[in-house]
Amino acid sequence: MASTPEIVRPPITSSGPIGWVRANLMSTKYNTLLTVAVLALLVWFLKSALGWVFFGADWSVVTSNLKLFLVGQYPSEEMWRIGVGVLFATLLLGVSWGVWGGVPRTFGRVWAVGLVVLAFFPFSLDHLSIESRIWILANPGMIGVGYLLSRASFVQPRRVVIAWVVLFLVGIVLLRGIEGVSVLPKVSTTLWGGLMLTFVLAIVGIVASFPLGVLLALGRRSSLPAVKSLSVLYIEFFRGVPLISLLFMTQIILPLFLPEGLRLDRVLRALLAITLFSSAYMAENVRGGFQAVPAGQVEAGKALGLSGPHIMVFIVLPQALRAVIPAIVGQFISLFKDTSLVVIVGLLDFVGIGKSVVLGNVAWIGSQREVYVFVAAVFWVCTYSMSYASQKLEERLGVGSR
Helix, strand or coil, X not given: CCCCCCCCCCCHHHCHHHHHHHHHCCCCHHHHHHHHHHHHHHHHHHHHHHHHHHHHCCXXXXXXXXXXXXXXXXXXXXXXXXXXXXXXXXXXXXXXXHHHCHHHHHHHHHHHHHHHHHHCCCCCCCCCCHHXXXXXXXXXXXXXXXXXXXXXXXXXXXXXXXXXXXXXHHHHHHHHCCCCCCCCCCCCHHHECHHHXXXXXXXXXXXXXXXXXXXXXXXXXXXXXXXXXXXXXXXXXXXXXXXXXHHXXXXXXXXXXXCCCCCCCHHHHHHHHHHHHHHHHHHHHHHHHHHHCCHHHHHXXXXXXXXXXXXXXXXXXXXXXXXXXXXXXXXXXXHHHHHHHHHHHCCCXXXXXXXXHHHHCHHHCCCHHHHHHHHHHHHHHHHHHHHHHHHHHHHXXXXXXX
16 A cells, blocks of 8 residues: 655745745855844934934924925915815726726825825824815715716726816816906916925926827837928937926026017926926837837738728837836936926925925024925825836736736
8 A cells, every 4th residue: 555655844944934034145154244234234224214203303394384395375265276176186096996996096095094194193283274184084085985986887997087187187277277267266376386386397297298209209200301300300409408408498588589478487388398308208218119019010010901000009109108118107207306496497396395494484494304304205205106106007018028
């Protein structure tokens, strides 16, 4: 009678977390010493940094100027516009959660938890009123309403995308107002500032530069000499000029060429500079994606009887954009950070507000560290969120795996 072979399990030190540590961090004496040194340095840094954040820093400079950091000098009596816009965006986030899941689900959870923590954070009533706390708590409720609404039969992915575009356009109108309308009076863009202005510059720049960059990439590949030459001239010129120079040109030189009586406000001129600059880099990223698409794809489309535009829109362009998602998102992140340069031309974005708070009040002169750590933390959260969304999109599309 044959006996059942005995199953011998590997030693605990060669598998599991302990085995991983021994194989990767303590495989030799040199690696062990290096690991211990790095851990000691990390513990010391975290102890010092966290000790300063929770016990040594005075965050009253942030809590006392929270409105300035968020919206700049936007009129207090018109703050309801921003509140309504954010509530509808939160509603659409809940709808997107129910329709797509994935990244919207993660962002919805983080947004809801963060707002609940903020609502019960021990600010004084002068810094965060009861009405503000109620509005903050209403946002997680709107996420739930949006998630339930996504189960309705009329909610479709294409309509959700259209709703986001409409909300973006309506939001700009809400922020700016309409001349001569008493219910929605015009708010000068000179009063815009803080994180709101940073988001406006970044979102409008991204939305405008992406399609323009795609068109420039197509133009550079065009067989028409005039179209190709103009595209190459545009791309090489704006890639060769620093963004700071373009900001100064649009703020100082551009008004000299405009007709008498036509004046563009400073925010619109800054948006023009950011869009022109970013679209040139976007064009080269997209062109790299075009080069990654095999020529056989085009030949297959022709064999199926598709026209040139159909081949480009339905075969080549999707594959090209899929191949360069990391580069495109990297450009978006760079654009988001470059919005801080507008402080040079007199616009008080998020970084500019931090600088003005420190230099404009003698009570906060010694609070530079707290201000800039807060600004850096907000920028990191925003840029990491964009990077995280990019990674999840790549995983969903199978970039690098198929």
